[in-house]
Amino acid sequence: MSVLAPPEPALTPVYSYPDALPHVPTHYCPGCTHGIAHRLIAEVIDEMAAKERTIGVASVGCSVFAYRYFGVDFAQAAHGRAPAMATGVKRVRPEALVFTYQGDGDLASIGAAEILHAAVRGEQITVFFVNNAIYGMTGGQMAPTTLLGQTTTSSPAGRDRATMGTVLRMSELLAQVDGAAYVVRRSLHDVVQIKRAKKAIRRAFEVQEQGLGFTMVELLSSCPTNWGMTPEAALGYIRDEMVPAFPLGDFKVPETRAEAGA
Amino acid sequence: MARELLKGNVAFAEAAIRAGCEAYFGYPITPQTEALEHMAVRMPELGRTFVQAESEVAAINMVYGAAAAGVRTMTSSSSPGVSLMMEGLSYMAGSEVPAVVVDVMRGGPGLGNIAPAQSDYTQMVKGGGHGDYRQIVLAPASVQELIDHTVLAFDLADRYRIVSVVLADGSLGQMMEGAELPAMRPPRAADASPAWALSGAKERDTNLISSIHLDPDEEERFNHHLQAKYAAIEAAEIRHEEHLLDDASIAVVAFGTAARLVKTAIAGERAAGVAVGLFRPITLWPFPTDALRDLSERVEAILVVEMNMGQMLEDVQRVVAERCPVGFFGRTGGVMPMPEEIAARIRALATQLGAAVSDAPEEVRT
Numbered sequence: 001m002s003v004l005a006p007p008e009p010a011l012t013p014v015y016s017y018p019d020a021l022p023h024v025p026t027h028y029c030p031g032c033t034h035g036i037a038h039r040l041i042a043e044v045i046d047e048m049a050a051k052e053r054t055i056g057v058a059s060v061g062c063s064v065f066a067y068r069y070f071g072v073d074f075a076q077a078a079h080g081r082a083p084a085m086a087t088g089v090k091r092v093r094p095e096a097l098v099f100t101y102q103g104d105g106d107l108a109s110i111g112a113a114e115i116l117h118a119a120v121r122g123e124q125i126t127v128f129f130v131n132n133a134i135y136g137m138t139g140g141q142m143a144p145t146t147l148l149g150q151t152t153t154s155s156p157a158g159r160d161r162a163t164m165g166t167v168l169r170m171s172e173l174l175a176q177v178d179g180a181a182y183v184v185r186r187s188l189h190d191v192v193q194i195k196r197a198k199k200a201i202r203r204a205f206e207v208q209e210q211g212l213g214f215t216m217v218e219l220l221s222s223c224p225t226n227w228g229m230t231p232e233a234a235l236g237y238i239r240d241e242m243v244p245a246f247p248l249g250d251f252k253v254p255e256t257r258a259e260a261g262a
Numbered sequence: 263m264a265r266e267l268l269k270g271n272v273a274f275a276e277a278a279i280r281a282g283c284e285a286y287f288g289y290p291i292t293p294q295t296e297a298l299e300h301m302a303v304r305m306p307e308l309g310r311t312f313v314q315a316e317s318e319v320a321a322i323n324m325v326y327g328a329a330a331a332g333v334r335t336m337t338s339s340s341s342p343g344v345s346l347m348m349e350g351l352s353y354m355a356g357s358e359v360p361a362v363v364v365d366v367m368r369g370g371p372g373l374g375n376i377a378p379a380q381s382d383y384t385q386m387v388k389g390g391g392h393g394d395y396r397q398i399v400l401a402p403a404s405v406q407e408l409i410d411h412t413v414l415a416f417d418l419a420d421r422y423r424i425v426s427v428v429l430a431d432g433s434l435g436q437m438m439e440g441a442e443l444p445a446m447r448p449p450r451a452a453d454a455s456p457a458w459a460l461s462g463a464k465e466r467d468t469n470l471i472s473s474i475h476l477d478p479d480e481e482e483r484f485n486h487h488l489q490a491k492y493a494a495i496e497a498a499e500i501r502h503e504e505h506l507l508d509d510a511s512i513a514v515v516a517f518g519t520a521a522r523l524v525k526t527a528i529a530g531e532r533a534a535g536v537a538v539g540l541f542r543p544i545t546l547w548p549f550p551t552d553a554l555r556d557l558s559e560r561v562e563a564i565l566v567v568e569m570n571m572g573q574m575l576e577d578v579q580r581v582v583a584e585r586c587p588v589g590f591f592g593r594t595g596g597v598m599p600m601p602e603e604i605a606a607r608i609r610a611l612a613t614q615l616g617a618a619v620s621d622a623p624e625e626v627r628t
Contacts, residue, residue, distance in 0.1 A: 052462050052464035053462040053464070055461075057327070058472075064474065067470055067472060071463070073461065073462060073469045073470070074468065074469075075330045075472070076471065076472035076474055077326075077327075077353075078350065078353050081323040081326075081349075084315070084319075084324050087320075087327060088325060088326060088329070089331045089460060090327075091285060091313060091324075091328065092328045093460070093462075096461075096462055113320065114320055114323070117320065
């Protein structure tokens with residue numbers, strides 16, 4: 001029987017909770033990538049020393065309780081309305097860093113009008129669009145982002161193009177809008193992609209602070225519970241099935257580095 | 263301030279500005295669009311926020327956001343647009359943010375028309391959105407009252423952290439009459455933010471504006487808190503007008519434009535010797551329950567007149583119970599009741615009661 005050695009004195013922590021993400025246990029399922037997305041956003045808020053001027057707007061879906069996890073002022077919007085509510089906040093608090101955090105049912109379905117027109121007006125807000133191709137909170141129904149043929153509880157025989165249409169690619173759509181300044185898609189399925197996602201989050205916040213227009217970072221995410229997969233298999237599903245349907249990339253960036261103040 | 267000739271829609275928009283409204287969000291809809299147009303000019307002039315939203319759904323949620331951030335904010339619309347706002351109004355009640363909504367009602371249901379009506383009494387007074395909530399509802403009967411009620415609506419909204427509604431109609435919005443605007447209130451100090459508002463968590467704990475209470479017991483406790491607040495409002499904020507009721511045997515109960523038309527009818531009937539007066543609820547919620555109950559004990563009959571098919575009537579019947587008979591006359595669909603029609607109903611009622619009438623006309627049945 002081995003005996004653990006006593007801890008080394010004066011150990012320096014090299015990895016801890018960001019200030020903007022207090023140590024609160026989350027309600028997310030094992031293997032869900034919401035935790036990664038939350039952490040990346042909180043790290044960037046810390047790095048920008050923006051905690052005291054950040055206001056978040058939570059949506060309806062699995063991230064309905066996002067306000068519990070971030071150590072910043074928060075509002076909890078009606079389903080799909082976060083971009084409208086964030087518009088109200090940002091217009092009267094232009095000095096604040098304002099972001100929404102929305103899933104694909106919230107943003108691409110019931111909130112399609114609100115997200116589109118926030119972009120049209122060039123609202124100086126940042127949208128984090130967590131796309132896992134399914135309704136998580138209500139137990140796995142089809143979303144506008146559900147892949148063709150993907151089975152869900154409301155497309156039990158698989159999504160059928162003839163009666164259910166096919167995937168709605170919001171980043172590509174919003175990139176067409178003049179008011180959008182920065183629209184990119186990243187993924188959270190491996191470490192390299194996660195690091196790229198964090199850079200995009202930072203860039204989106206910077207573009208907001210430079211007042212260049214609407215910014216959105218779409219994050220391809222997993223839902224092991226409703227996909228009926230192990231967490232590891234779910235990450236593989238993002239890589240092998242979602243990325244081909246939702247190509248990663250920059251769909252809209254400020255025209256010049258100088259313009260972005262980079 | 264001098265008396266000016268003012269159009270109702272412009273008058274309430276300017277009154278809101280002078281009451282310190284810092285952000286207006288709206289969507290065009292007849293018969294209130296002049297308010298949106300006035301805001302489109304005046305708010306940017308003053309360095310304040312004006313946004314034409316993509317829908318009334320978005321407009322009310324923008325109001326929700328600005329209210330959550332702690333500034334005086336409002337929207338205005340008309341009946342079909344207000345129907346679209348019910349979701350946002352329920353959320354605002356559920357998170358206790360103050361805001362003002364002016365509803366310039368028109369004929370319905372559905373797309374209906376753009377003519378004046380009192381079609382939204384039930385929707386606004388009873389709560390058209392989900393949940394046990396209330397909003398203060400003020401019913402102006404003139405352009406001057408439209409101005410005064412808009413200012414009052416902001417003050418009450420802030421005092422109670424509640425949505426205040428000014429329930430006008432298309433005739434009030436469109437008519438021009440002499441009225442006096444209030445003086446411009448000095449702007450709010452930049453750092454004068456309510457303690458609960460979203461402003462960035464600097465040197466304080468984080469603030470949250472939310473309407474979610476997942477635990478049913480917690481939600482029930484929150485509802486009881488709301489009910490206690492509503493009871494306090496009912497105790498302190500009821501407003502109504504009594505006109506020629508001291509010796510009246512017949513009382514007409516009407517609000518807003520309908521009450522104004524009733525006054526004209528009453529003047530004629532008084533001249534003919536009919537002892538009739540007007541009871542006008544100014545706050546539709548809180549409803550002047552006690553005063554109306556008292557009245558029902560001293561008059562012989564009540565006639566309710568509305569520009570709908572009897573939405574307030576249900577409240578009058580509830581309060582009066584069996585103390586005296588309650589009749590009803592309403593025109594709907596955007597048709598206004600003419601004073602002569604109202605007078606005929608009053609006269610018929612007086613005849614039924616056997617009251618002394620100097621020049622009784624042929625019998626008219628209600």
